[in-house]
Amino acid sequence: MSYSVGRVAGFAGVTVRTLHHYDEIGLLVPSERSHAGHRRYGDADLDRLQQILFYRELGFPLDQVAVLLDDLATGKADPRAHLRRQHELLTARIEKLRKMAAAVEHAMEARTMGIDLTPEEKFEVFGDKDPEEHAEEAERRWGGTEAYAESQRRTARYTKEDWKRMQAEVASWGERYGALMAAGEPPSGGPAMDLAEEHRLHITEWFYPCPYETHRGLGEMYVSDERFKEFYDSMRPGLAEHLRDAIAANAERNS
Secondary structure (H helix, E strand, O other), X not given: OOEEHHHHHHHHOOOHHHHHHHHHOOOOOOOEEOOOOOEEEOHHHHHHHHHHHHHHHOOOOHHHHHHHHHHHHOOOOOHHHHHHHHHHHHHHHHHHHHHHHHHHHHHHHHHOOOOOOOHHHHHHHHOOOOOOOOHHHHHHHHOOOHHHHHXXXXXXXXXXXXXXXXXXHHHHHHHHHHHHHHOOOOOOOHHXXXXXXXXXXXXXXXXXXXXXXXXXXXXXXXXXXXXXXXXXXXXXXXXXXXHHHHHHHHHHHOO
């Protein structure tokens, strides 16, 4: 069974031009040609293309991909070792993406202070905290994400009164959470989980959709990042950790 270059491009989600280029540089030379001289790809060619695209996804340059696959094809590399290497690379890639996702969540949360007001108005609303802190880095690194874009779209429409109302909601929530802690309520209790859910819905309403797993990641950030930990602990000492645990319990309750 062999396939035309157009069909292979469709299978693999690449362009015909890409396949032509791979042929020209010797990276993926089709095993057959039609009577008219057209490229035809067999199953072994598709297997090699799969490996090429795998390594390209991991950021390997084409010349390195060629060496890796040629060593495998000529027996210089052990297929089992090759698979173990792929597994290691994939595991590292997954971990990197997980950290990137956490960083995006971190940046979006920090960016919630990015208000289009005069400097005087910014400090009036937020006291001695600079609303633009982290904004430039967040835009540079994660400005292309949909959640970031959604937060930007919403906050761009907010007036000074909107921001004051949002801050009043935060202050009210903080007072009630502090009172809950003073009463000795555990993070896994209903009242704490209810306030954690209110916290999640506040983010969803004002900034971007915040599903439970995203909220769980934010909860971890409130403890691991000293700036956010300081913000929540300023409401009541220990609130950041208590909230993190309540968010986790609430996510579990709604899973």
